[in-house]
Amino acid sequence: MAGGGAAASALSSPWRSLLQRALDGNAHLKHSTFFQLATVGGGGRPANRTVVFRGFQEQSDKIQINTDARSNKIGEIRNCPFGEICWYFTDTWEQFRISGFIDVIDGLSPDPVKLQLRERAWFGSSVKSRLQYLGPCPGVPIPNDDLVKDAHLDPSAGPVDAFCLLVLDPEKVDYLNLKSNQRLMFTRNQKEDGSNSWMADKISP
Amino acid sequence: MAGGGAAASALSSPWRSLLQRALDGNAHLKHSTFFQLATVGGGGRPANRTVVFRGFQEQSDKIQINTDARSNKIGEIRNCPFGEICWYFTDTWEQFRISGFIDVIDGLSPDPVKLQLRERAWFGSSVKSRLQYLGPCPGVPIPNDDLVKDAHLDPSAGPVDAFCLLVLDPEKVDYLNLKSNQRLMFTRNQKEDGSNSWMADKISP
Numbered sequence: 001m002a003g004g005g006a007a008a009s010a011l012s013s014p015w016r017s018l019l020q021r022a023l024d025g026n027a028h029l030k031h032s033t034f035f036q037l038a039t040v041g042g043g044g045r046p047a048n049r050t051v052v053f054r055g056f057q058e059q060s061d062k063i064q065i066n067t068d069a070r071s072n073k074i075g076e077i078r079n080c081p082f083g084e085i086c087w088y089f090t091d092t093w094e095q096f097r098i099s100g101f102i103d104v105i106d107g108l109s110p111d112p113v114k115l116q117l118r119e120r121a122w123f124g125s126s127v128k129s130r131l132q133y134l135g136p137c138p139g140v141p142i143p144n145d146d147l148v149k150d151a152h153l154d155p156s157a158g159p160v161d162a163f164c165l166l167v168l169d170p171e172k173v174d175y176l177n178l179k180s181n182q183r184l185m186f187t188r189n190q191k192e193d194g195s196n197s198w199m200a201d202k203i204s205p
Numbered sequence: 206m207a208g209g210g211a212a213a214s215a216l217s218s219p220w221r222s223l224l225q226r227a228l229d230g231n232a233h234l235k236h237s238t239f240f241q242l243a244t245v246g247g248g249g250r251p252a253n254r255t256v257v258f259r260g261f262q263e264q265s266d267k268i269q270i271n272t273d274a275r276s277n278k279i280g281e282i283r284n285c286p287f288g289e290i291c292w293y294f295t296d297t298w299e300q301f302r303i304s305g306f307i308d309v310i311d312g313l314s315p316d317p318v319k320l321q322l323r324e325r326a327w328f329g330s331s332v333k334s335r336l337q338y339l340g341p342c343p344g345v346p347i348p349n350d351d352l353v354k355d356a357h358l359d360p361s362a363g364p365v366d367a368f369c370l371l372v373l374d375p376e377k378v379d380y381l382n383l384k385s386n387q388r389l390m391f392t393r394n395q396k397e398d399g400s401n402s403w404m405a406d407k408i409s410p
Contacts, residue, residue: 029295030295031293031295036241036243036253036291036293037253038241038243038244038251038252038253039251040245040250040251044245044249044285045285045287045289045304046243046244046245046252046285046287046288046289047243047289047304048241048242048243048253048289048290048302049291049300050293050300080250082250083251084243084246084250084251084253085253086241086253086254088236088239090235090236090295095255097252097253099251132410135409136409137409138408138409138410139388139390139408139409140408140409141406141407141408141409142407142408142409201346202346202347203343203344203345203346204341204342204343204345204347205337205340205343
C-alpha cells in the first residue's frame, strides 16, 4: 500500500475490514472483544484499563464502550477527552492502536439522540452486566463484605444513573501484524462536508 | 484484607505473589507475558502499545521492557516519565494495573550499573529479537519493500545503539479478579531509608 494513500482514501475506513477479519479470526476467544483503553489521568499521568468492545455506532466507525459514571476515568476523560485503544488479538497476532476523541454520554446529556444511544447500549447489554451499575461505587474501600447486598433489577427498566456510554471516534489506526511483520498507518482526513477519508501508509514495524 | 493495611505492609510487595500466581496459571499461553503500556504522548494525548515483560530487576519489583530507542515512546517518556501497565491474564481473568516512574536506559547512560543492566537485557533476549534493532527506524514509511535488506548479527556482539531498556518502578498496583469479583489496591510508601512498604486495601470492583 506504499504510495497508495490516494487509492486507499477512496475507500471508506479501510482499516475496518482488517479489524473485522481479526474479530472473525479470534471470535472463538472470549477475550477477543476486550481491549485496553489508555487515557490521561490525575496529575497528567497515563491511565490504562481493560474494557469491552460494545460494537460500532450504526453507520459510523465510532467505537462504543460501557462504563460506570462513578469511575475515575469519567472525570479524567472530561479533563482530557482523548483515548488510545490497544487491541491485541492473541490468536492472529494482530495489534490495532486506535486513537481519537472520546464522547462521554451519561444520563445528563442534553442531546436526545445521544440519550437514545445510551439507552440502546443499556438494553443491548445483559441483565447481569447491568446489575454491576447497581453495586457500590467502583474503587471505594469495602469496609465489610457483609455490607455488599444483592441487587435486583427490573429487566424492562431503563438505564440507571451510573450507566455511561463512551464513544471513541477514531482519528488514527496503527495496525501491526506480528505474523507477517507488516505495519500500516491509517490517518483520517475530515472533509469540508464533515465526511471522512482515510490515508493508508505502509510503515516500518 | 479490609483494614489489613498495616499487616500487609509488613510483607514485601504483597502483589508479587498474586502476579507470580497469574504468570504460573497462564504460562501455557505465549501472550501471557505481553501487556499494554500506556504513556502520555504528543500533545498530551495518551499512547498505548503491547510490549513484552522481560522480568524483574534483580532483588527489586522493577519491571523490565526492551524497546527501540528510535521509537516515538522514548521521547514521550523522557517528556513525561510515567507509565501504566495494563496486564490482563486471559485464562485466569485477572488484571493488574501497575503504575510508576519509567527509567529510560540507552547506550548513552552515564551510569555503569545501568549500562550493565542494559547489556544483560540484550544478551537475555534471543538473537532473533536482537535483529529487529538492526532494521529500519520504527514508524517510518517504507517506500519500497526491496530496500529492506536482511540484517546479520554476531551473537557475541553487545547491544546496538537502537537497543533501549525501560525500567518501570511500581508505585501502585490495582489488582482485579473477574472470577471472584475481588479488587485489591496496593499502594507503595517509601520509607526514609529508601526501602518500600506496601499498603493493601480491598476496594469495590
